[in-house]
Amino acid sequence: MRDYKELQAKLAEAGYIAEESLAMALTLATEIHRPLLLEGEAGVGKTDIARALAKLLGTRLIRLQCYEGLDANATLYEWNYQRQLLSIRAREATEGADSAETLENHIFSEEYLLRRPLLEAISQLEPPVLLIDEIDRADEEFEAFLLELLADYQVTIPELGTIEAVSIPHVVLTSNGTRALSDALRRRCLYSWVDYPDAEKERAILAARMPEIDDELARRIVGFVQQLRREELEKVPGIAETLDWATALVGLKVEKLEDNLDLLQASLICLLKTEADQRAIAPEVTQRLMGKVA
């Protein structure tokens, strides 16, 4: 088995700064072909992990965004109904009436099959990275279905028969914890809790994404965000918010955070996404937090 530190270094090259535990999780997941379940607050970079992994392995990333009411049809396959109907009409017009059986065989052939992410993922020659994003948004029925798929890697389509996986994809599931996942799914998966990065790691991320940013400014930005995360907020700012804010500050040509406090206060809309949070972080609070950073 490869050393997880090696993977960690490679991830860093691919632009993703990973914790050791996460690197270990990814190494294990690729090694023993188990799905990896990533849990953590929104905005800690769970989705990006799958992207970085795909980049690193040099394969395709197939993404399935979950939502409430997602069903097997939307994730596996669907028949191309419009084409089926047109084809029925066209055959009527040109060849006269077909027997029902011929017609059925024709319109339920692979030609009319629309592959959705899960079927797509198991029919690739090169194992792709399959990202099942926000699995907690889908309902329990879908979770059970997914569990079945992840166990056998085969899909049965009544009209076509059983389709077996050409290759086993690297599966990454993410969850924001809006719903407790079933124990069965948890047991099937490797698990990693992804936390907000510490200051050092966040600086590294900022440096990787925005190489042009001034070191001192980056240090202040990260320090401020880290302090802000300790406040009681409804929606804690994630890494994406830090990056947005840094971009905004650079765009506003801010060189030192404390230079223009009004501007700083105004720019906080990049970090605070609810009205209550914006009210909670009043200018005095901003100043107090700034004091801790300096």
Added chain:
Amino acid sequence: MAEPGENGALPEPPGPRERMRGFIAHLRLNGFTLGPSETALSLDIVRRLDRPTPDGVQAALKVALCGNREDWERFDTLFRAYWFGEGVRRANILRGENTSTPKRARPALWDKVLPPEDRAGRPIGGAAQATNASDGEEDAEAPSAPHRIAADRRDSLFKTDLREISAKEDIAEAERVAESLASAMRYRLSRRRKPSARGRGLDLRRTIRRNIAHGGEPVDLLKRTRPDRPVRIVILLDVSGSMKLYSRYFLLFVRGLLCRWMRADAYLFHTRLVRVTDALTDKDPFRALAKLSLMIEGFGGGTRIAGALEDFNTRYAKQAIDSRTVVVILSDGYDTEAPEHLARELKRLKTRARRIVWLNPLLGWKDYEPVARGMAAALPHIDHFSAANSLQALAALEPELAAL
């Protein structure tokens, strides 16, 4: 498995397989959901590590064996406790004793949750501790129960204040009624699915299938709809001293709600908050209560309702509550904290939950007015406030939950 490192990272005897099995058992005792297949998986993983260092093994097993955030946070301590003997004396040792000789070794802390268990008809306190130690069974046979019910036992039991039920048979009956009530309620709620002939969207797949016989002309249109989802229930149960006369029944009531219905979640609070869904759903009721007593260990002092709610709001609310959740709080509202705090936390809770129902056993008492300051502050945020001092009152909860 890789040979134990030369630095003595993994202790050798009694063989790696046995040690790993022991480790899995150790984690299981601490609430991890693991089985024999995880033992094999762990051994396989350790074997695959090139140069297994303690840290590497720890990190790899953490990924493989944890299933949620709580596991994730506790794993390191448990790992070090098992393999390196750090902080070995843990609660699970105590748990073993509880389950094997429960009657005799019933710890004093149980009294908070299970007050009238084996003290038939006797006043709480006094010689209670001494009788506990002797035997519960004999106590029950001693015919000292003062609340004999003459006519229709079941009917009058229905109206008795739970505080006054104390004979053993009565307790058993009350448990049964509470459980069946809860089950009935659950049944009613979870069946709230309407099969509807006219759905929102066309089911194109079935339509085309069905109409092949008409040469593909869509004559019969089939529709589909999503069934209604059942309501979710979150129960927050106060087990503080002032509530202890009621806690046991509420626990049984809550257990009845939980057993087979997946979408319910239960928490106990006193000075802190503990999630007890998993412990309560244990098939063996005795083991369930033993687990509970362990979880309540360390509770003491006054009730911190607001603090417990705050804990719930920050830690659990996001995954326990959705917009179809009814939050049921069972408490007498005697809070040692500032009432504003309680009001604020209830308001926070209200933004997430569909409905908040507060059941207060004191409300059933004659002449009770919600004078507890906390209770007064809480009232504006509560959708339904009612008594819960008798089984009848619990039964009256049903329409409240169904009316969603």
